[in-house]
Amino acid sequence: MHIKVKMTQRKRVWSIGLILVFLSGCSKAGWKVEEAEDFDLYYKPGTYAEAHLDDALKSYTNAMKLVEHVLPAINKTPKVKVYLHEGLKHKGYAKVEKREVHFRYDADFRLTSSHEFLHIFLYELNPHVPIRFEEGYCRIRERKRKRFQGQDHDILYYQLVKFVDPSRWTIEEVFHDNYKDDDDGNIAAAYVVYMMTTLGEPRFWQFYRGLDKRNWRALTERYFGQDLKTVDQGFKAFVQSIPNPPDAFRHKYSAENEHLHK
Numbered sequence: 001m002h003i004k005v006k007m008t009q010r011k012r013v014w015s016i017g018l019i020l021v022f023l024s025g026c027s028k029a030g031w032k033v034e035e036a037e038d039f040d041l042y043y044k045p046g047t048y049a050e051a052h053l054d055d056a057l058k059s060y061t062n063a064m065k066l067v068e069h070v071l072p073a074i075n076k077t078p079k080v081k082v083y084l085h086e087g088l089k090h091k092g093y094a095k096v097e098k099r100e101v102h103f104r105y106d107a108d109f110r111l112t113s114s115h116e117f118l119h120i121f122l123y124e125l126n127p128h129v130p131i132r133f134e135e136g137y138c139r140i141r142e143r144k145r146k147r148f149q150g151q152d153h154d155i156l157y158y159q160l161v162k163f164v165d166p167s168r169w170t171i172e173e174v175f176h177d178n179y180k181d182d183d184d185g186n187i188a189a190a191y192v193v194y195m196m197t198t199l200g201e202p203r204f205w206q207f208y209r210g211l212d213k214r215n216w217r218a219l220t221e222r223y224f225g226q227d228l229k230t231v232d233q234g235f236k237a238f239v240q241s242i243p244n245p246p247d248a249f250r251h252k253y254s255a256e257n258e259h260l261h262k
């Protein structure tokens with residue numbers, strides 16, 4: 001807060017004291033904490049999360065186990081803080097430097113995937129990786145389910161790259177240090193899968209640890225043993241081979257087409 005006011009020393013001490021009392025009151029009254037082995041779970045009294053604490057603990061324990069299984073190394077201390085919110089607009093996000101993950105967890109929607117946990121540990125593995133590439137890795141195992149016109153569909157999220165204009169199926173779209181939407185994330189995820197299957201996991205992680213914001217071109221040519229144009233052709237062919245998602249996924253849920261999502 002940047003409010004410029006002139007205060008006497010005494011007034012200043014008093015107001016700082018008041019602020020501290022206010023803050024500690026907030027944290028005590030606002031959040032309760034449940035300690036799990038690898039994380040601390042923060043939730044508010046009277047919420048869906050409090051009523052279903054065992055389910056939440058189980059879900060996030062599984063998410064952490066997956067992270068530990070797939071990454072070459074993770075640092076478990078200090079413990080990750082998991083915050084559960086009712087009606088969180090963005091469903092989930094991570095504050096990597098604070099080691100916090102925030103999820104929507106209420107009666108209507110619960111985000112329990114390992115995606116946000118991955119952001120924390122990937123950042124610690126190498127904080128210099130361009131954000132869009134990191135986002136790509138976080139997505140490679142995520143699934144998307146949809147009920148549409150009486151049928152249930154279940155795909156890998158990144159299959160949606162097939163709905164992105166083919167002119168964007170290129171390595172030039174992957175190593176940006178920004179990321180704005182699902183299309184960006186799904187192109188990057190498809191490329192991560194291509195890299196992992198082509199190079200193998202140990203070499204993928206060597207690449208990942210050596211990557212920074214600017215060296216991806218040289219590093220890509222060295223690891224693939226091909227020039228960029230050839231790597232790009234291989235990537236395009238790989239995206240072509242990904243099965244098309246059912247057309248149902250072209251219909252985003254809206255009030256007008258609600259009747260079709262049954």
Ligand SMILES: [Zn+2]
Pocket residue numbers: 115119135138
């Ligand atoms: Zn993400």
